[in-house]
Amino acid sequence: MSHPDGQLEADRVVLKELRDRCGELDAACVLITRFAQMLTTRSGRDKLERWVHDAQNSPLPELRGFATGLRKDWSAVMAGLSVHWSSGAVEGHVNRIKMLKRQMFGRAKPDLLRKRVLLVS
Incomplete structure (x- = not known):
């Protein structure tokens, strides 16, 4: 749950070993990292559609459910990931x-x- 630059070296090694052993964990890490980058750079307008498509086709039911939920209020999600002001x-x-x-x-x-x-x- 922390930024990759702030992780300890031991944590990086453990995470790499876990990702090598579990394909689902690796897929989750890739998708979550991409979503976090969209959140921090507010680049949702360009990348969100592709991310949701990839999440809905992932083997993880939790991410599929999350992506389906995003589609329910697409305009609000798009605004939250692309507009630079916040309430x-x-x-x-x-x-x-x-x-x-x-x-x-x-x-x-x-x-x-x-x-x-x-x-x-």
Whole structure:
């Protein structure tokens, strides 16, 4: 789950041995690496169609299911892999507010919730 450049040499050797012994693991590593590169370089518009085709034809049912799920909302997936702006910061704030609300459920009035939301620690 880490970038290949950040792996220890011993981990690389073990992974290579495992990939040599198991063809399915090797196929999974190749497909997952290609998908990770699309995520980090935002090059989905050019490569996603080919990746999904390869994943659907792979021997791995998990990757086939994932690829089928991507096809269900193709336009959103394509935008997520090709558009350079993100709503991640907003989603983080929404998540924090929901957590505060859950913590305070039944214990505080809206004025205290408002103060906790506005006082960023």
